[in-house]
Amino acid sequence: TAGITQAPTSQILAAGRxxxxxxxxDMRHNAMYWYRQDLGLGLRLIHYSNTAGTTGKGEVPDGYSxxxxxxxxxxxxxxxxxxxxxxxxxxxxxxxxxxxxxTQYFGPGTRLTVL
Amino acid sequence: KNQVEQSPQSLIILEGKNCTLQCNYTVSPFxxxxxxxxxxxxxxxxxxxxxxxENTKSNGRYTATLDADTKQSSLHITASQLSDSASYICVxxxxxxxxxxxxxxxxxxxxxx
Numbered sequence: 001t002a003g004i005t006q007a008p009t010s011q012i013l014a015a016g017r018x019x020x021x022x023x024x025x026d027m028r029h030n031a032m033y034w035y036r037q038d039l040g041l042g043l044r045l046i047h048y049s050n051t052a053g054t055t056g057k058g059e060v061p062d063g064y065s066x067x068x069x070x071x072x073x074x075x076x077x078x079x080x081x082x083x084x085x086x087x088x089x090x091x092x093x094x095x096x097x098x099x100x101x102x103t104q105y106f107g108p109g110t111r112l113t114v115l
Numbered sequence: 116k117n118q119v120e121q122s123p124q125s126l127i128i129l130e131g132k133n134c135t136l137q138c139n140y141t142v143s144p145f146x147x148x149x150x151x152x153x154x155x156x157x158x159x160x161x162x163x164x165x166x167x168x169e170n171t172k173s174n175g176r177y178t179a180t181l182d183a184d185t186k187q188s189s190l191h192i193t194a195s196q197l198s199d200s201a202s203y204i205c206v207x208x209x210x211x212x213x214x215x216x217x218x219x220x221x222x223x224x225x226x227x228x
Contacts (some may be wrong), residue, residue, distance in 0.1 A: 004158075042119065042204070042218030043159075058215070090158050101147050101166065106158030
């Protein structure tokens with residue numbers, strides 16, 4: 001199985017432009033997440049979704065939006081990109097057991113540069 | 116605010132040698148701690164999870180320990196291989212729900228021949 005795929009692999013974007021980062025999983029996991037990873041910082045949660053049709057805000061949600069129309073897809077949209085959104089973005093999914101011990105499976109990441 | 120601190124920030128060791136990575140956390144109440152391995156240019160992959168009742172757990176050449184009293188965990192790598200070169204990230208769930216976890220910055224390990 002492919003697990004989690006992300007697209008594009010990398011992108012250079014002009015400030016003010018919009019962009020959607022795509023994420024698809026084939027594990028039928030209920031929960032999905034978007035993180036950003038910046039040098040010198042741990043991964044930070046942007047948005048999450050517990051199940052299709054629901055989304056929630058993470059630690060750094062400003063400037064980003066998500067949707068969860070179905071179980072498999074969880075796109076992340078930057079409506080008007082700014083240079084501070086330059087980062088590596090990881091999508092992840094998990095099958096929550098309710099005990100808090102579920103494993104998150106990560107995609108390969110999208111490297112975004114906003115100029 | 117939950118904090119996860121890892122040390123050292125980076126480490127270079129010779130192939131075949133052992134090493135130990137450290138993780139300190141502040142979250143309370145504690146439920147579990149997970150170690151991830153992140154190869155360069157890839158997403159993190161779970162190595163092991165430690166629950167509050169576990170002191171030691173091994174996964175091949177990786178052995179994790181947990182001291183819930185001092186809020187410390189370590190990851191010991193035995194007989195290192197070149198493929199162990201990666202960042203090792205410690206992760207602890209916050210008390211506000213399973214979605215919210217705190218990631219450490221990671222320890223960047225380089226194994227050289």
